[in-house]
Amino acid sequence: MSSRENILQAITANKPSFIEPPIIEMKRAVLSSTEAVQQFISTLESIGGKAVIVEGVNLIRENLQLSRDTGAYIVNTIPMLGEVNDEITTATDAHSLEPVFKAYIGATIGIAENGAVWIYESEMKNRLVPFICQHLVVCLDVNKIVPTMHEAYSQIDVAKEGYGVFLAGPSKTADIEQSLVIGAHGARSLLVYLIAPVLK
């Protein structure tokens, strides 16, 4: 008999009698959307990231262009910010991506309680981009911030694409004497632009 059958049979023999799953119902304080945005910003700051509210995308476009003007390898995946780096596909290898200095990526939602954003594989073009770049810039609709993980999972479909990530702040480690070091293996910094509608 295969290990698969052995394991499954052993479980069937040894498991306790059926226990009903609990219903996820949480009594929580209700956050207004302004409070949720403020909490997102302060939480992200507390974990080493930064979030700023911008009206429209003009400022981001300008900053993207300024970065490109330095000659550094800047990757943009968001069409409304300007030229998109079409040379990057799902098949682009690590050697080609290693020089990426800064990447601009869109996110689907943000979460107030932990400062995380959800990024689908399609938003990053290549799974490595948000990790291998030295600095990461994420763009998110300011109205897409939810209070907690419960709302987050109800609004995304984690299985829709091959890969997706909750990303909260820059890469970090405290493995040496619990001293916090920002920039372990992934991006050294994270800036989240919260895009608000342009006021007329």
Place this chain on the structure above:
Amino acid sequence: MDPRNFNKFYFAPIGATTMSHSKAAGVFIQDEPRTDWHDETLWFVREKRDKAVRQVPEWEQLRELASGIKDHTLSNLDNYLSAFEKNALANGVKVHWAADAAEHNDIILQIIRENNVLRIVKSKSMLTEECHLNPFLIEHGVEVVDTDLGERIVQFRNEPPSHIVLPAIHLKKQDVSQTFHEHLGTEAGNNDPQYLAEAARIHLRDKFIQSQLAITGVNFAVAETGGFVVCTNEGNADMGTHAADIHIACMGIEKIIPRAEHLSVFLRLLARSATGQPITTYSSHFNRPRVGQQMHIVIVDNGRTKQLGRPDFRNSLKCIRCAACFNTCPVYRRSGGHSYHTAVAGPIGSILNPNLDMKANADLPFASTLCGSCSNVCPVKIDIHVQLWKWRQVLTNEGYAPTGKKIAMGGMAFVLAHPSIYRIAGKMGRWVLRSLPFITNNKTLNPWYKQREMPTPPKQSFRDWYIKNKR
């Protein structure tokens, strides 16, 4: 090969033959300032945890939910594993099943050989530590680079991790500096964590880019989607898997949860319990291999189905490996992870490891005062201290108690069951303490007396007083 042989091999650098917890702890404590530092550093993590959980008013409700989801999952584990397998296969993932550590290691070696892989990176996986994968692969001429900073440090030093979340927490920055100087050529005497972490970043970036195969653990596997979640702060799991042509994810059978929405509960609990962060930097959801990539999942039993069959101990399988019980444990903080001589140390290790090998781990359930703090911090409400107590009974019944203890306890039980003998013994005891203190005040024969004075024995017991004054 018997994985216990690896155990000896693996733990050889820290203690030649395996020392009992109490003995190893005694060695650890000899350096008292360092013990204080270890204790305070981990207590600091506990405090960060406290601060984080107090920002979630529904914290206790979340723990209850997590516990309930896991209890439910264990009661239907066979069906959930089958569903997970079916969905993972449909996602284009190859699924392997391993009865034990040896089979787990063989499966991985076979994938390595079939694909002629030379360069391998691994992010943190306690399961691969439990299976002693690294020494096994080394024996077969395969080198694996651990990419978690803490794990890389201990790998350079040929030591096992001492903590499941903070693998190098037993080391000071001077130790790391020395190790990196030897292995990475960093400046001698430069102890700046920033500088040392940067050196590791540069060194490992190269390994990531070159790697052909990446091994990761699994934090949660979702039955309804066939996907799995890996959590890191450093980003090493993602750097490895997205760069490599082959991804192998190793998981114990207990990592299953039924639905994606359940992730919300566990991801709210995990990082807050582990480090006091609101969430880990990266919570990566893998569903399908990217184009051209192979993705494998190895589902491992290694004693877990046996533990599932022990009603008193099965809920230890709810563990999500946050290590909150390590950080709060006053014994762990003062004895260090290596004193537990197992891959998973701390209170949770002390209830998991006797299941794997009762004889080798008979000391562990006794490495506790049963203070109960572990059960209180546990995000999935495992009654750890109750299980420690119950393991003591099992180990004694199975004959793993030292003979001296057996005789002493037998004698004590006899005396305490017979009031008149007890009164004579009590009187004699007090008399001996008063009149012949050198018998008890002996640092070799009486461990109490090594660092503590004996109580001053009164002339009369309470019972004597009561008869004289109250009757």
Place this chain on the structure above:
Amino acid sequence: MKVGLFIPCYIDQFYPQVAIATMELLEKLCCEVVFPLNQTCCGQPMANSGFANLDKGCDKNFVNNFSGVDYIVSPSGSCVLHVKEHLHDEDESKSLQIRSHIYELTEFIVDVLAVPNITAAFPHRVGMHVSCHGQRGLHLSSMSELVAPTFSKPAQLLGMVTGLVLTQPKRVDECCGFGGTFCVFEEAVSAKMGKDRVSEHEANNVEYITGVDVSCLMHMEGILKRQGSKIKTIHIAEILNSMEAVTVSN
């Protein structure tokens, strides 16, 4: 009400003053106190060492001594917890009756007697040691690990004592390291834990360390004495029964 006084073996032998204070205090609070003369021990030392199977004789003796009282009260959280969780008898109705009517002293005063005040005076600076079994087992006080309202039955009673200044160590509820036979089988860790507890109280300039469990106090006393410290340990019953500076008004 008739209260059976349970005095654990080591208190009987080494700390009779704690038992006397407990008895006098309960009598002051209008209880009829009886002390069954053939009691010995709850059986915890064997059980915690993995020898619960040896507890039959001890259990039987306990049931023989404590059947037929309204309540059983003891100045030891640890022993009470053991009885509550592990006492058995051939006739389980007898053991269950005991298990549901046994109380640690402070929880008995707060929950059963529910006295509004206690006439006691102890003009000293006192450090509170929270004993694990009383706290996490009997829930005598809130626990630092949980997100829940804070409370403390022992501290509530000490708050009624005239002149007493109560302090908390930095780590409010860390174990002292006694742990029964742990204190000898894991001597190094045990003693280190005790030393660390004591030093946090020293930092608060206390004159006394108090608590609901004599075992923890005995452990810290052993360490304090070895260090030649001036700090003394004292059981909470002794404080609640104390009338040191008699300027109490009712």
